Ligand SMILES: [Zn+2]
C-alpha cells in the first residue's frame with residue numbers, strides 16, 4: 001500500500017541566521033522548521049550558564065558559515081539525559097554558545113536563539129522535570145527611564 005506521504009510535497013525549509021557576542025562567528029541554518037523550545041536539561045543549564053536554553057530546532061538541515069568557521073570549537077557532550085551525544089559548538093574567542101548538532105541521525109541542527117536578531121517564541125519546553133520552579137514567576141525590576 002502506498003504511503004500518503006509519498007504524494008505530499010516536501011516540507012518547506014526556513015533559514016535563520018545568528019552570530020556570537022564578539023562577532024567572530026556568523027552562521028545560517030536552513031532546514032525544516034521544528035520550532036523553538038526551552039530546554040531545562042542540566043547540561044543546557046550548565047552550558048548556557050543560565051536557568052535554561054532557548055533552542056531553535058531544524059530537521060534535514062544544512063549549516064553555512066557566513067563568517068568564522070575557524071573560530072568555532074566543539075565539545076562532544078555524551079552525558080545527556082537521553083543518552084544522545086550532542087556536539088556543542090561555541091566561539092573560542094568570546095565563549096558564546098552558537099549551535100548544537102546531534103552526533104547521530106536524524107540530521108538536525110539546533111540554534112541557540114540568543115545569537116539571533118529576531119527571537120522566536122518557544123512552542124514547547126523540554127525536560128521540565130528539571131525546570132526551576134520559579135522560572136516565569138519572578139517580579140521584574142522596573143527600569144528607570
Ligand atoms: Zn565570538
Ligand SMILES: [Zn+2]
Pocket residue numbers: 039040041042043044045053
Ligand atoms: Zn538541553
